[in-house]
Amino acid sequence: MRARTSYKVFRAVALAVVVLALLAPLAWMVAASLKSNVDIYDPGKALSFSPTLEHYGNVLRQANYLQFIGNSLWVAFAATVLSLILGVPAAYSMSRFNMRKSALVVLMARVIPGVSLLVPWYYVFSNLRMVGGFGVLILSHMFVSLPLIVYIMMGFFDGLPLELEEAGLVDGLTHIGVFRRVTLPLSAPGMATAGILSFIFSWNNFMFALVLSGADTKTLPVAIFDFVGYASIDWGGLMAAATVVTLPIMLIALFVQKYVVSGLTAGATKG
Structure with missing residues (x-):
């Protein structure tokens, strides 16, 4: 009994320390912005x-942050949708036809540091006169989103029973028809999970946008640097801008947490 009480006290203290360590920087950021x-x-x-x-008035009025918010929303949304369109069929093919070597290549694309690709990307896209446009930002963000979606959906498709697809084939559907009418509706939780995580990663991406964006296509993480000068830093404006970047993602994560967890666990076991 004493050991159980000691464990509960230790767990409560440990949780309090972890929560305090995670929330203290956020609390300081919000307080500094005010x-x-x-x-x-x-x-x-x-x-x-x-x-x-x-500071919030300066951020939203003088710094054109409404435009930057729109840029971030458009890039994250477009990169997520295109990655889902390409990644879901690819993940289904890799799962059903045991294309593990192809999956390994996709994983390598996810593991390679993005900074190692910025120089060749900049060279190629500058020759194509795409640097500074939304197209290059969407493509670069898909480099992160697409492998993530493929790997999440592969685990989800591995967990779906093959008997459901075989029943569709017996009823006269083609393989494409089975994928459209049977597999896709069942994989909606996994697609939601992959899409949410992809959107969050794209929203927070800083490195690609720093090099490849232009003055009119700047996203929120890059726009924060407007408050960092050579001789001084506008800490109030910087913290207000950081709050504008952080709070939407925190709210999204808070409201969709159960869907993310259910989607990830749904693909964790074989059906």
Whole structure:
């Protein structure tokens, strides 16, 4: 009994420490975005300060962040949709025809550091006069999204019973018809999981957009650098911009958490 009580106390303390370590930077970010730049540098105003929305006004009005929000939404949405269109059939083929070597090649594309590809990408896309446009950003983000979707959906398709597809073939459907009418509806939770994770990764991507975007196609993670100057940093504006980037993804993750977990666990076992 004493050992069980000690374990519960230890678990509660450990969870509290982990939660505090994760939430403290976020709390400081939100608090700093509501302070004046003078209060940010004043240790005495760490908890007691007069909140102001001035930095958010500067971010949304003067820094054109509404345009950057639209750019991030468009790039993340387009990259996710195109990756689903290409990745779901590819994952189904690899799962049903045991194309493990092809799957390994896709995994290698996911493992390769993206920074090692930026120089050749920039050279190729600059010669094609695509640098600075949305097309190159969407293609570069698909380099991250497509392998992720393929691997999530392969595990999901592996967990679907083959008997359902065989029943469709007996009823006269072709293999494509079985995929469209039987497999795709059953794989909706896995597709939702893959799409959500792909969107989040694309929204947060900084490195590709930093090199390949232009002034009019800049995404939110890159736009944050507008508050970092050569001699000084606008910490209030920087924290407000970071909050604008972070809160939408945190809300999405909070509301779709159960769908992500159910989608991942659905493909974790054989049917």
